[in-house]
Amino acid sequence: MDRAWAVYALADLEPAYRDHARWHIAADGRPALLLVYRGFRLPVLFAQGAAEDLAPLLAEAASEPRFYLSVRPEVILLLRAAGYEIPDAKRMWRMVLDPHAFAPIGHRAVRLGPADEAELASLYADGEAVGEAPPFFEPGMLRHGVYYGVREGGAIVAAGGTHVLAEQESVAAIGNVYTRGDCRRRGWGSQVTSAVAGELLMRGVRLVVLNVAEENAAARRVYERLGFREYCEYREGLALRRPSADKAGR
Numbered sequence: 557m558d559r560a561w562a563v564y565a566l567a568d569l570e571p572a573y574r575d576h577a578r579w580h581i582a583a584d585g586r587p588a589l590l591l592v593y594r595g596f597r598l599p600v601l602f603a604q605g606a607a608e609d610l611a612p613l614l615a616e617a618a619s620e621p622r623f624y625l626s627v628r629p630e631v632i633l634l635l636r637a638a639g640y641e642i643p644d645a646k647r648m649w650r651m652v653l654d655p656h657a658f659a660p661i662g663h664r665a666v667r668l669g670p671a672d673e674a675e676l677a678s679l680y681a682d683g684e685a686v687g688e689a690p691p692f693f694e695p696g697m698l699r700h701g702v703y704y705g706v707r708e709g710g711a712i713v714a715a716g717g718t719h720v721l722a723e724q725e726s727v728a729a730i731g732n733v734y735t736r737g738d739c740r741r742r743g744w745g746s747q748v749t750s751a752v753a754g755e756l757l758m759r760g761v762r763l764v765v766l767n768v769a770e771e772n773a774a775a776r777r778v779y780e781r782l783g784f785r786e787y788c789e790y791r792e793g794l795a796l797r798r799p800s801a802d803k804a805g806r
Contacts, residue, residue, distance in 0.1 A: 557587075560652050560787050562604050563727045563765050564626070565591050567720035572700040580613045590617050596692055599623040601795070603631045614638045622796045624691075629791055645793040647770035649786050652763070653753055657783035660754050662747030667755075668703040668715060670695070675712045676705070682736050690732040692719060697732070704751035706744040714744035716752055721761070728756050730766040746778050753782060767792075 559566065568577040568591065576595035582588045588605025590613045601623045603610055607630045614634055625635070625642065632645055668676065673695050683689035697703070703717030716733030730752050735745045749766070756764050766784060768775050776786070 558604060559727070559763055560765060561628075561650060561790075562602075563729050563763060564593075564720055565589070565602055565604065566725045566727050567722035567729070568593060570720075570722040570724060572696065573720065573722075580616045582609060582613060588613060590614070592617055592620065592623065596624075596694065598794075600692075601625050601627065603627045607631065607634055610634060620797065622794065625791060625793050625795050627791055629789065632791055635795055639798050640795040641798055642793050642795050645791040648790050648792050649768050649770055649776065650765055650788050650790060651768060651776070651779055651784040652765050652787045653757075654783050654785055655757055655762075657785075658753065658757060659781060659783055660750045661782070662743065662750055664706045664744065665704040665747045665751035666707065667751075668698065668705045668712070668717070670698045672703075672705070672712065673698055676703070676715055679705075679712050679715055679736060680732070680734055683734055686737075688734070690734055693732050702728075702752050702755050704748045704755075706748060708739065713739040714748055716745065716748040718752065718756070721756070723759065723761065726760070726762040728761050728764050730756075730764065745775075746782070749779070750782055 568574055573595065576593055578592045580590040586609040588609035591602040593600045599620060610631060611634055632642060635642060680689045680693060697717060701718035701721045703715060705712040705715035714735040716730065719729040719731040721728045730749060733745050733749055753764055766779065768779060
């Protein structure tokens with residue numbers, strides 16, 4: 557298994573996540589799987605394997621009217637052939653932390669926990685009007701994961717944490733990094749990312765990843781300075797089942 561690509565799938569084997577996960581695995585032993593994760597309002601589809609091995613599994617998942625994609629570029633063509641429209645597939649990079657190159661920065665980030673849920677939700681709401689709010693946050697992440705934030709004037713103005721943390725599998729994915737609109741260009745997003753990564757390494761987590769938009773060159777440079785390296789290109793976006801595909805299947 558490509559562990560760096562499959563971090564989220566590996567984490568979903570843990571009790572904190574597995575009740576929301578539905579697996580589709582090739583019956584003939586081919587190294588392919590589809591995962592539909594329903595822990596959020598919108599289901600998330602993850603795929604691993606060669607396109608020709610994934611094609612039969614798509615028939616099982618094709619009843620979903622819509623889901624959010626996290627797939628390699630070649631899977632987009634399969635989904636379109638299976639009857640889905642993908643109007644805006646974002647070009648993304650999976651980055652992996654090199655522990656030997658980790659270069660922590662900053663001193664303002666403080667640990668956050670379940671008691672900070674309301675403040676964190678308020679921070680993320682700041683980005684909703686402009687479409688920048690992290691789309692995949694839920695309170696359980698504060699209980700099961702690692703979150704850090706920066707406070708100013710008594711309020712959390714920057715924060716980030718783990719989308720998933722599975723210590724048994726020794727994997728984690730950093731995400732939900734956000735800085736309030738009026739507090740940017742101070743390096744606080746970098747500081748919270750650094751603090752989260754530092755604690756994960758201190759806990760002995762061997763594989764730490766994050767995702768970044770291909771077009772966001774500035775963020776990629778920041779992550780590279782922290783010790784992250786580009787690993788693979790992939791696509792994210794909303795997939796909508798075409799009405800014509802539903803009629804054809806009847």
